[in-house]
Structure formats: C-alpha cells, structure tokens
Amino acid sequence: MKKFLIYLSAFVILSLYFVLTIFILPSEFLMTEQLVPEPSFTAILSETNITLGDSFHLDIVSMNNGDYADIHIVSVAFPDLNIIDDVVKITTYDFTLSPSYISVDDEIGSKYSGGVETTLAQYPSIEAMSRPLKPDVQTHFDLLITPQELGLFNIYVKSIGIPHTSDISHYPYSGFLDHQNEYVSVYSVSVNP
C-alpha cells in the first residue's frame, strides 16, 4: 500500500512537471513583453558644397531611446562608390565592436530580418556595432570623406536595434529604401570643380 502511494504520488508529480514545463510556463513566458529597442541618430555634415580634392566630415551621434538592445547598429553606405578605399576614413568610433566593412556583392541581411532574408550588396558600406547597448547611452561614429569624383556625393545612414521587435526598432521609420529594403536618411554633398 505504501509503495502504491509513493508510485501514485510520483506519477502525479511527474504529470504536473510535464504540464508545467511544456504547456503552462512556456505560454506564461511567451506572454511577457519583449524588449523594444528604439535607435535614433543625428548626423551632421560639415559642408554641403566642396571643391574636388577637399574633404568633409560626417559626424553621427546615435542613441538607444528604448529598451536594452542586444545589438545596436549604425550603417553608413556610399551608393556612389564601388570601393571605399581611401575615400572614407573613420575619425571617431566608440562602439563596442570593430567596424565591419561591407563590399559590393557581399551577402547581407534585408528587410530587418537579421539575416533570415538576404540580398547582395550593390554598394559598399560600413557598419558600426555595439553589443549590447543600454538605454540612453550615446555612441559616436565620425567620418572624414574625400570624394574623388565631381557631382553629387550621397551617403545613406540608418540605425537598427536588435531584437527588431517593432517598427520603432529602426531609424528612420520611413522615407528612402536602400538595397537592403530598409529605410535610410540621405545626406548629399555637392563636389564642384
């Protein structure tokens, strides 16, 4: 009888264990709110008109205004270049990971999917990354750019927070779409003879 009671109790406890771990607790945890990082940035061009051979600065200050971000990315792309070479130099950089240089035809993530959907890069870019980034912490990414051709020199800037859990987990929220099908702010400098 004593053995029977022990077995019975054990089976009841085991059943409770399986119900709790497979059904009840997972649904409880899945209902908790996910973190929503909210990246933003301000980018300032030192000049909007330069003479060929001169340089200009692009100073970017980015911030996470939302929840803790596992990864905070600021991407600066150069649609008028095929290769970054000596055209762009980083002057200030305080992100936690080293900058990542992306070349034309590299496989890159798209549509804010974090690499689940991919595409091929049509122009080069530099990605600055902090892992993680707490709320209200500023990061700086300044560039010295020396265009080598006449005309309009365009720069695309965007910031993405991961986990990308909402439409405010990227910045800008709307506007021009880049080769990754993600929104960018466009900055232009006229390069004159």
Place this chain on the structure above:
Amino acid sequence: MTISTSKPSETFLKSKSEIIFLIGSILTSLGILLVTVGGSWDITNHLLSKPETFSSPPHALMYSGVAVTLFGVVLSFIGWKNLQKFKTSYFLSLKIKLIGIGLLTGAGPFDFIWHSYFGLDGLLSPPHFTLITGMFLCSIGGMVGISRYLKFHNSKSVSKHLLILAVIPVWLSASGIISSLSLPFSSTDFFQFNPEPTFAFIVASLAYPFLISFSLFMVFRLSNYQFGLVSILGGLFLLIYSSTAIVPNFAMIDTVQFYSLNLIPFVIADVFLKLSRSKLSLFFSGGLIGSVFYMVYYPYVMYTYNEILLGKLVSPSLIYFVYFELIETVLLYTLIPSIVMGVLAVIISAKIAKKILIT
C-alpha cells in the same frame, strides 16, 4: 646522506601509493570540472558579447582547471609507479589520463597557433576539439580511478559521494563534445565549421538523452545502487548549468524557476530505482530521464532546433522566447527517440560499469 633520506620517502610513497593515486584521480576530475564550468560560462559570455580578455574569470577558471588536472595526473603517475598491489587494475585509468592530459596541454599551443593564423575560432575548431577530447579522456580516467579505488576498498556509503565528482566532469565534457557537433556557433571568417542542420538535429536528439541517462545510471551502478546519488548528480548538473548559462544573462533570470523544475524527473527516477531494480523500473527511469533532455539542456539546445525548424535570428534577450516557441514541436519530433536512447543508455551503462568495476 642522500640514501638515508630517500629510503623513508620511498617507504612512505609505497605505503601511501594507492591514496596518492586516489588523490591524483580526484584532482584530475576536479580540474576537468573547473575547466568545463569555465567553458560553459565562457560560451555565455561570448553570446552576450562581454569583453574577452586573457584573464577574464571564465578563462581564469579554465586555466586553473588545466593546472589542477595536470597536477592530478602527475600525482596519479607517482602513485601508480609506487603501487604494491592493483598496479594492473589502475593502469587503465592512468593510461587514459595520460592520453587526455597530452591532448589537453597540447591544445593550448595549438589554439595559439590557430588564432595567430586564422583569428578567433568558433566553438568547433581543431584546437577546441582537441581540448574537449582531452578533457573527456581525463574525466574518464579520473572516474575509472576513483570507482576502482572505492570498489577495491569496499568503501562505505559516505565515500561513495566521491562518485558524484567522478561522473559530473564526464557528463559535462561529453556535453561539450555533443554541443560542438550540434550548436551553430562555429562559423568564422576563415572556416564554416557549423554542423549541417539536419546532422546537428540528429546528434542533439540522440546524444543528449543518451548522455543524461548514461551519466545518472553510471553513478547509480558504480555506487552499487545507492539511493540519493542520482538526485544529487542531476541537481548538481542543473546548478552548474543554471549558474553558467542562465544567470549571467539578465534577460533569462526569471526562467531559473522553470529550469529548477527539472530536478523533479531526477528525484522521481531516484525514488523508482530505490523502490525496485526490475527491468521495468530501470527502463522507465532511463526513458524518463532521456525524455527531458530539451528541458535539461535549456537554453542553448534551442539554437540547434531553431536552425532547422524556425531559422530565426536569436539575440540574447530573445533566447527564451524562441526556446519556448519551439518546445512542443521539438518534443513531438524527439520524444520517442529520446526515450529509446535513455533506455539504451541503461543497458550500455550496465556493461561499462561492469568493466570499470572489474566484476
């Protein structure tokens, strides 16, 4: 003068040789335990992108572990060399430890050269695999040495708690091998060593359940069926895993309550084995322990299944969301194979325990 001092020390060594061998085996197992705990903590730090330095706490723990293991193997050798009896019986333990420590210490310079040529490596790389294999062999050597000592001396139940220390490093280092072959943490700029997702799925679904059941049944059999050791060993594994893989990630701290529930199947298996050692009881306990592998290996096992079932980007704060999203599907696919592997481990552990105990 030299002769007169060396004689008493030789006599001392000969009279205490078996104890020295035992201490060597204990230190070998303890050292590997430190290395595995440091390794698990280091993986978590990498996932959280915490700054990596040569003397970070997980690294310091790993280096100390290697030093303790090396000292343990040296002591084992000294003890074995001076043994008056059981010399042949302890040789297997020593041989395995020597091969293991050779790989373990050789992995250090190999890793340095690898880093110099190819930069940072992932979880699976030739030097890392050498290291983990060395750890596994040293832990096996320690387990054989401790088990045989306890057997030859008909040790009392209190001493049998040493078997916990003998088996836990085997469990943890074997987990490291399985993780290397199944987790997608091994892609670098130079090499794509990530296991093929289907292969990883199969390895994780079969090897983890087998290992849990095998480890718990080994301690049960090596201790001559002592009640309580299965629960203590299982509990210790959960404690180590939770403190190195869950607690360091602030986003997952709330899930410790979920993880701690996994003690229940271990305690129930222990109780069943105390009540009866019939085949039915043994197989039921093995199957039960095997079936809970997805919960016991929370959270990282999720990465393996995510690769093939969801393909989501999993950043540290999303780990438990993806894990819980997958739990029912994974169990649907793996429940039967995991039970079978748990039962198979019961059978194989009996044969191996017999060989270790020379019965």
